[in-house]
Amino acid sequence: MSEGTIRTLIMVDKQADRVVPPSGFTAQLTLFVSGAMAFLAVFALALSLASGRLADRWASELARAATLRINAPGDQVAAQTKTALTILRQTPGVAEVRALSREEQAALLAPWFGADLPLDALPVPQLIEIRGAEPGYDAQGLRLRLAAEVPGAVLDDHTRWREPLVDAANSLRRLALVSILLIGGATAAMITLAANAALAANAQVVEVLRLVGARDRYIAGAFVRRFTLRALIGAAVGVVLGMAGVMLLPEATDEGGFLTGLGFQGLGWLLPLVIPVLGAGVAFAATWAAARRTLKELS
Amino acid sequence: MIELENVGYSYGGGELLGDISVDLSPGSFHFLTGPSGSGKTTLLKLCYGALQATAGQVMGFGQDLRKLDRDQMALFRRRIGVVHQxxxxxxxxxxxxxxxxxxxxxxxxxxxxxxxxxxxxxxxxxxxxxxxxxxxxxxxxxxxxxxxxxxxxxPDVVLADEPTGNVDWEMSQRLLQLLIELNRMGKTILIATHDLSLIRAAKSQVQARVLRISNRRLQLAGADL
Known part of the structure; x- marks a missing residue:
């Protein structure tokens, strides 16, 4: 497409725009499709961003936290715990270590065994909470050292929990992005159909315009501008409604877990504003391609 | 201005026009006559590029119309005024x-x-x-x-296809006067009509060539008008 053609297509020419008769259902169809697709795109975008945030949060939070469990005979627990704490404090990449108190361990078990659990009578292992620094510690190296010096120590760096969760969140993000692409493709297909219908319905108008010396890009421009404007308006309305819907979603809470906090945060609220522009771009390209093809067929 | 050399036009296996040669020179006035369905409109369409000749060559302002792309055809049509039936x-x-x-x-x-x-x-x-x-x-x-x-x-050329087809005698005379006036301004005029009285009325005021399509061929008429 040459520069002159692009200029002809996008320059507002009220006189040229009037040569295309005001159409009925194709106008409503384009407005509705653009609006509905933009509405869905807002949610897909919100889901994509929220999934990304979730994946990042799970990845960083779980990556920093680890638990060391001391499974030793009762008379060796204190000694092994002391040795383990010493080793951990010497390990590069470990920011903080803390042995859980009896009360804290009892509180952890209370949901399953009740608050009156006689912890002293049971062989409950001692737990040590580890907080990693940036960059983190070498888990494999730490395991080897603990195996040599603290025989009852088992290091759980949450890898087996973290990876599936992060994978799931990343899959969700990819799915949302694919949805946005599909929404764009479906919009392009629907607008192409509407543009084809409009061009076919106005074949006689096209014929008259050609007979009086109109170039194809002039005729195409009248249709392209009309459909692009409709798509822009429809998408803008859809985005406003979509953003209102997202605002009404419940805010992120710990109790709500994954299903809350699906909205936008901070500058993320500006991202949906790109959707009408993209919608108009899709409509522009789809109508231009449809007009070129149809005008060629009509010659 | 517009020149047809041995032009033929066939459609669906049948020849509608054949061996047509005519030169619409600057400032000339032509009538194109013939019975309904003889191909007057087809010939006019060949002149302004709405149809492409299947034989021979149509030249418009020195250009072979068959070689014009759609943009060039649009520019060509801006130099021609067409009055459709x-x-x-x-x-x-x-x-x-x-x-x-x-x-x-x-x-x-x-x-x-x-x-x-x-x-x-x-x-x-x-x-x-x-x-x-x-x-x-x-x-x-x-x-x-x-x-x-x-x-x-x-435009340099005005092509009119039955311009008086749907009007009464008085109005047809008025339209004819307008076309004669344009010719006096130097425009080339080609009027396709089956209305012989219109041709007779024009010939008393302007030097016009009368072409007749008969049996898919173009003949110079006049003696009988």
């Missing part, structure tokens, strides 16, 4: 905008052309109908409007 208009636009359509599509717009448009509408007697929509016009008004649209770009 069915006076095709854009029914959703007022008459003035329909008449100004060639200006609009060529990018000239109406800015600075309003006086010319008003003058032209007065010339064809349609000033009071400027705001009317085409379906509201009578047959004669439509024919005059079509003529006004055909000449608004001041």
């Amino acid at each position: 069915d006076c095709r208009f854009l029914d959703h636009l007022p008459l003035a905008e329909n008449i100004a359509l060639p200006l609009t599509v060529s990018g000239h717009g109406l800015a600075g052309q309003q006086d010319n448009l008003n003058e032209l509408m007065a010339w064809v007697g349609l000033t009071k109908r400027a705001g009317a929509l085409p379906p509201e016009l009578s047959g004669g008004e439509r024919q005059r409007a079509a003529l006004a649209r055909a000449v608004i770009m001041s």
Whole structure:
């Protein structure tokens, strides 16, 4: 497409725009499709961003936290715990270590065994909470050292929990992005159909315009501008409604877990504003391609 | 201006026109006559590139029409004014905008052309109908409007297909006078008509060549008119 053609297509020419008769259902169809697709795109975008945030949060939070469990005979627990704490404090990449108190361990078990659990009578292992620094510690190296010096120590760096969760969140993000692409493709297909219908319905108008010396890009421009404007308006309305819907979603809470906090945060609220522009771009390209093809067929 | 050399046109395996040679030289006035269905409209369409000759060559302003791309064809048509038999208009636009359509599509717009448009509408007697929509016009008004649209770009050639087909005698004389007036301004005119009385009326005022299509061939007529 040459520069002159692009200029002809996008320059507002009220006189040229009037040569295309005001159409009925194709106008409503384009407005509705653009609006509905933009509405869905807002949610897909919100889901994509929220999934990304979730994946990042799970990845960083779980990556920093680890638990060391001391499974030793009762008379060796204190000694092994002391040795383990010493080793951990010497390990590069470990920011903080803390042995859980009896009360804290009892509180952890209370949901399953009740608050009156006689912890002293049971062989409950001692737990040590580890907080990693940036960059983190070498888990494999730490395991080897603990195996040599603290025989009852088992290091759980949450890898087996973290990876599936992060994978799931990343899959969700990819799915949302694919949805946005599909929404764009479906919009392009629907607008192409509407543009084809409009061009076919106005074949006689096209014929008259050609007979009086109109170039194809002039005729195409009248249709392209009309459909692009409709798509822009429809998408803008859809985005406003979509953003209102997202605002009404419940805010992120710990109790709500994954299903809350699906909205936008901070500058993320500006991202949906790109959707009408993209919608108009899709409509522009789809109508231009449809007009070129149809005008060629009509010659 | 427009020259046809041994032009033929076939459609669906049958020959509609064959071995047509004619030269529309600058300032000439031609009538094209023949019975209904003889190919008058087809010949006119060949002249302005709406149809492509299947044999021979059509030259327009020195260019072979078959070699023009769609953009070049659009520019070629801006130099030709065509009055169609069915006076095709854009029914959703007022008459003035329909008449100004060639200006609009060529990018000239109406800015600075309003006086010319008003003058032209007065010339064809349609000033009071400027705001009317085409379906509201009578047959004669439509024919005059079509003529006004055909000449608004001041084309070198005016091709008119049965311009008096749907109007009464008085109106046909008025349209003929307008076409004669254009010819006196130096325009080349080709009128396709089966109305022999119109040709007779014109021949008393202007030097016109009369061409007749008979049996798919073009002949020079005149002695019998």
